[in-house]
Amino acid sequence: MMLLTFTFAAVVSLSALASVVPTERASSVDLDAFVTVERSIALQGVLNNIGANGSLAVGAAAGYVVASPSKANPDYFYTWTRDSALTLKMVVDEFLLGATYLQTHIEDYLHAQAVLQTVTNPSGTLLPSGKGLGEPKYNVDGTRYNGNWGRPQRDGPALRAIALITYSNWLVAAGQAGRAKSVVWPIISNDLSYVGQYWNSTGFDLWEEVSGSSFFTIQNQYRALVEGATLASTLGVNCTGCDQAPEVLCFLQSFWNGDFFIGNINTNTVRNGLDANTILGSIAIFDVNASCDSGTVQPCSSRGLSNFKAFVDGFRNESLYLITSGAAEYLYDAIAQWTKQGAITIDDISLAFFADIFPDAKLKTYSANSTCSGFSQIIEAVRAYADSFVSVVEQYTPVNGSLSEQFNKTAPGNPLSAYDLTWSYAAFVTMAERRAGQYPPSWEQSTLADLPSECSASSIKGVYVPAFAAGAPNVSTSCTSYVQFAVNASTYFGENVYLVGNTSDLGAWDVDNAQPLLSSNYTSERPLWYAPIALTAGEYINYGYARQEDCDQPWIFETVNRTLLVPECDENDVEAIRAETNDAWTGSVGSSGGC
Numbered sequence: 001m002m003l004l005t006f007t008f009a010a011v012v013s014l015s016a017l018a019s020v021v022p023t024e025r026a027s028s029v030d031l032d033a034f035v036t037v038e039r040s041i042a043l044q045g046v047l048n049n050i051g052a053n054g055s056l057a058v059g060a061a062a063g064y065v066v067a068s069p070s071k072a073n074p075d076y077f078y079t080w081t082r083d084s085a086l087t088l089k090m091v092v093d094e095f096l097l098g099a100t101y102l103q104t105h106i107e108d109y110l111h112a113q114a115v116l117q118t119v120t121n122p123s124g125t126l127l128p129s130g131k132g133l134g135e136p137k138y139n140v141d142g143t144r145y146n147g148n149w150g151r152p153q154r155d156g157p158a159l160r161a162i163a164l165i166t167y168s169n170w171l172v173a174a175g176q177a178g179r180a181k182s183v184v185w186p187i188i189s190n191d192l193s194y195v196g197q198y199w200n201s202t203g204f205d206l207w208e209e210v211s212g213s214s215f216f217t218i219q220n221q222y223r224a225l226v227e228g229a230t231l232a233s234t235l236g237v238n239c240t241g242c243d244q245a246p247e248v249l250c251f252l253q254s255f256w257n258g259d260f261f262i263g264n265i266n267t268n269t270v271r272n273g274l275d276a277n278t279i280l281g282s283i284a285i286f287d288v289n290a291s292c293d294s295g296t297v298q299p300c301s302s303r304g305l306s307n308f309k310a311f312v313d314g315f316r317n318e319s320l321y322l323i324t325s326g327a328a329e330y331l332y333d334a335i336a337q338w339t340k341q342g343a344i345t346i347d348d349i350s351l352a353f354f355a356d357i358f359p360d361a362k363l364k365t366y367s368a369n370s371t372c373s374g375f376s377q378i379i380e381a382v383r384a385y386a387d388s389f390v391s392v393v394e395q396y397t398p399v400n401g402s403l404s405e406q407f408n409k410t411a412p413g414n415p416l417s418a419y420d421l422t423w424s425y426a427a428f429v430t431m432a433e434r435r436a437g438q439y440p441p442s443w444e445q446s447t448l449a450d451l452p453s454e455c456s457a458s459s460i461k462g463v464y465v466p467a468f469a470a471g472a473p474n475v476s477t478s479c480t481s482y483v484q485f486a487v488n489a490s491t492y493f494g495e496n497v498y499l500v501g502n503t504s505d506l507g508a509w510d511v512d513n514a515q516p517l518l519s520s521n522y523t524s525e526r527p528l529w530y531a532p533i534a535l536t537a538g539e540y541i542n543y544g545y546a547r548q549e550d551c552d553q554p555w556i557f558e559t560v561n562r563t564l565l566v567p568e569c570d571e572n573d574v575e576a577i578r579a580e581t582n583d584a585w586t587g588s589v590g591s592s593g594g595c
Contacts, residue, residue: 196241
């Protein structure tokens, strides 16, 4: 997802978590009517933002999901891999629920993603190591986005695989297993290879702010590998990477701190750990038939409920709402699971959550089969809690049903930031599905997965092949070697540093195609900008660094021309860093334009 800015007295609408307290249920008639009408508006809002025929996606190629039509303050007129996959998963689910007209959008999407997988970008290429699959966003015509950004982001391939696996399962059931195998599986296979190879490598989280290991990412990576293995068995193909699933699930348990799930670990960013990604992750991997004891952390799990309370309490104030529709969906998910299982077990971990909404809660199992157990009272209390979040959405949604990225909590409650945000629309639709008792297909194993006795930081080398049958171009690669470029360059906030050179890999001296450098290790003591870049082995290159100034000021280029001989490649370890630079900026420096 795009970088979200939480401003005082503003909120992430529809992804917003209300500062409401458990309360009596809102008028069901009014709320039912609002959800029914808004669900239809939200689905159409999504379709308006999908190229090539979406009314608000003019210029976007067929199948590309535009994050928002907003092109200024903020500019979200791009396509994000993660947002697109989450959106298309919703579209697939709506298709499975009977909206057959949506199939053309699904088919456009899978073609677009087959092509997108092959686009060389600042994160890398598809061949030979798959690194390009970790690129978070692209221009809406499917070309590379070359701006400085938090990359790589490792949730996109997993989420895309999940969406396409769900569609493939429908194809199989509809007697089209051949199409699932020849057309869709090659796209999925690339993504699963990426997950299996890079699941234990750090990357940026879904808010694009923190580099580390993300709870949301790990949850969805596990689901992708499990579902991928099942589909591969059905189609009679090999799933490279799927054997990593037990280790991924084992690693997921390390995010629990005894009270809540830490949103990101293995990071140098100092935060308290409470993060909406832990709520959104459980929503994304929800399975109505899953056990509440599952290590996947389903919404009904004791640890998940404790985490939900900790997160809500941590953001309960008079200024902020965060992930409101998501909070409601989480609770509807839990209700569905308890109802399916016919029981609610309250233990030491979940007691505080239940006590907030059902003061008589005790450490026991409440059975649906007992008229005096309290099961139905707890269900109704949680449903009222969920509906109170939806009431907040209703209160701040304009009469035309449009959903922005943020809204102002203070009067007049006007929408803020990116308008017609696709993910906001998609979040409302999935919430409405759960509230109506409509659930996606099951994916979890029927028995609880066994965890390794000791977690291992394993991985497996991926196998990457363009998905030709889905329309991918025939790309190839020469023998390349990775060079870690590093330059000390003190910069101001808003200034970026790029690498540019004489080869096509380095933009051929054109800054529009230069390689953006990362600043994630930047400190005042060492103002480091760096990036590992794959270059054609054995060639001499000329290169230099350039500063991108803010406020549309001209670029500033170094006054020195550097040279480097790219080392020979190692075909047994194509990802190895074969050379490193240790440069210092030479030339003029910039200053903020103050815009």
